Amino acid sequence: MLELPDWPGHRAGQHVDIRLTAEDGYQAQRSYSIASAPEDGYLVLTVQELDDGEVSPYLAEELRSGDQLELRGPIGGYFVWEQSLEGPLLLVAGGSGIVPFRAMLRHRAATGSKVPVRVLYSSRSIDEVIYREELARFGADEAVDVRLTLTRAWPQAWPGHRGRIDRQLLEEVAWPTAEQPLIYVCGPSGLVEAAANTLVEIGHQAGRVKTERFGPTGT
């Protein structure tokens, strides 16, 4: 959670850039999606630590309360959902790609929106599901349907899906094409590429499929 002087406010789905500068002047910059809703009144970033990362290990391990960060944002206007855009919504996430969708779902709840939403979220294992409890709470709203799929390992009595997001799963979860859902796909490049292409093959309008690709993280 970050406290920001002069923060202009953000839109659900936007990100920030964080820049770290080493003592020798070496700089590294990465983008992180904003996890909080505009209505939350504070900024939350959810950072997945990458073993070979240059920025995320610092943010996850070294950063202490009270430290200052060089931050630029809010950034982006393409991968944004606002209540006025309506729906129905289909949100497809892989790994930490769920983060901007948490902001969208919180924004939807905070504005009292009744837009129906389906969420399809792929993780390697149950332990890697980010915001698991909060997603379950979102799913208590009868207009919000949250589906999880686990690709590498699953508990014995796992009631959700198993395996990667494929055409069959997308056909099952995505809205009928006649409903013309607004679709957002976020996650590692390979997953986003495959899911977005499949959605268009199924018959969804390419212009209503918005994508945001992260660097390499597993799903």
Place this chain on the structure above:
Amino acid sequence: MQAVDGNAIAGDLFEIFGTDMTTARGACAHCGATMPIAELVVYLRAPGAVARCRSCGGVVMVLVNVRDTIQLDHESFRLLDAL
């Protein structure tokens, strides 16, 4: 190196243009395809980035980030929207 997309260079483009550019559409000078900047195929390579057309793969933008200055060459991506 794995590609990301035009959302990843939105911060640098904002600094150059003073507005969000991810929704701005442009035309690829190589193949003529049009797309919003968010959909370009982007390779982040310190100290900058290379953006390619999602349709033909041709290089349409090169960003170079040196200290606090950002240089952008987007000669091969003709912006269609008035800024």
